[in-house]
Amino acid sequence: MQHLNLLFRGIPEVEDSDVSSQWWADINQNAIITAPLVGNATQNSFARWQVSNGQLVSQTPDIIDINGYAWNWNNADVKYMTPSLSSDYYVVGYNPSTNNLGKVSGQNHSVTSANTTLNTNFIVNSVDYIEFNNGKYVAYNHVNGFNWGAADQVFLLDAEMPLVGDPSSATAPTNLIWAAPKGAYGPNAASAATNTNGTGDVVMAVSENGYFLYLYFMFTNGYVVGVQFDCIDI
Numbered sequence: 321m322q323h324l325n326l327l328f329r330g331i332p333e334v335e336d337s338d339v340s341s342q343w344w345a346d347i348n349q350n351a352i353i354t355a356p357l358v359g360n361a362t363q364n365s366f367a368r369w370q371v372s373n374g375q376l377v378s379q380t381p382d383i384i385d386i387n388g389y390a391w392n393w394n395n396a397d398v399k400y401m402t403p404s405l406s407s408d409y410y411v412v413g414y415n416p417s418t419n420n421l422g423k424v425s426g427q428n429h430s431v432t433s434a435n436t437t438l439n440t441n442f443i444v445n446s447v448d449y450i451e452f453n454n455g456k457y458v459a460y461n462h463v464n465g466f467n468w469g470a471a472d473q474v475f476l477l478d479a480e481m482p483l484v485g486d487p488s489s490a491t492a493p494t495n496l497i498w499a500a501p502k503g504a505y506g507p508n509a510a511s512a513a514t515n516t517n518g519t520g521d522v523v524m525a526v527s528e529n530g531y532f533l534y535l536y537f538m539f540t541n542g543y544v545v546g547v548q549f550d551c552i553d554i
Contacts, residue, residue: 347374348374349371351370352370352371352404352405353370354368354369355381358394358395358396361392361393362391363396364389367381367382385429386430387429388422388431389422389431389434397445398411399458400426405426406427407426408424409423409424409426410424410447410449411447412445412446414444418437420434420436421458422434433482435483435485436486438462439462441469442518443463444462445518446460448524450525452526452530453551457478457497457524462474462488463506463539464503465516470508471502472504472509473488473499473501474522474535474537475500481495482495498535505537505539505542506541507541512542513541515541519540520538520542522536522537523537533549
């Protein structure tokens with residue numbers, strides 16, 4: 321990836337949501353759908369459904385326990401790398417001992433790598449993964465639920481490099497491709513009501529012609545943002 325453009329920045333009218341679900345690939349063909357289990361003070365399980373040839377294999381999900389990662393209450397997200405039950409996947413979730421991005425083995429559901437725990441005053445709770453221009457990329461957020469401090473960032477990382485370091489620090493790790501300016505897109509920047517539930521979202525997409533990668537993210541009561549990356553080397 322070479323260049324980036326800020327596509328838009330706007331303030332939506334949105335409602336908070338306690339739980340998010342993710343799916344990988346095309347639910348009209350093959351996909352993995354995940355939904356973290358929430359509601360407990362400490363949780364490390366998620367529900368998983370498989371879609372094969374456009375059909376749900378079973379309405380009863382598999383319940384998967386992750387070894388070496390946990391989240392508190394309703395702050396978690398899981399994203400598979402391929403539409404295979406044995407695929408590795410990424411997890412994020414708020415917990416004083418994690419609050420980071422972890423990569424998990426699809427074989428034994430153990431964390432194989434993770435970057436540095438981010439400031440635990442703030443929350444990580446959304447992740448997305450995509451393949452673009454023969455590269456692999458992962459993005460996740462860091463949400464400010466207070467009217468003080470600075471977070472409300474999204475980080476885009478090279479998924480083919482090890483998870484290391486703190487992408488919010490002044491000395492960025494080598495796998496960091498792009499980070500949203502700290503505090504620029506949250507409700508504090510918008511002079512809006514505090515995001516007391518600490519909610520936000522991150523999603524990526526590739527243009528139909530394959531030339532552009534789009535990174536979209538939002539913070540409740542803050543901004544919806546779109547960033548465009550291209551594969552043109554000039």
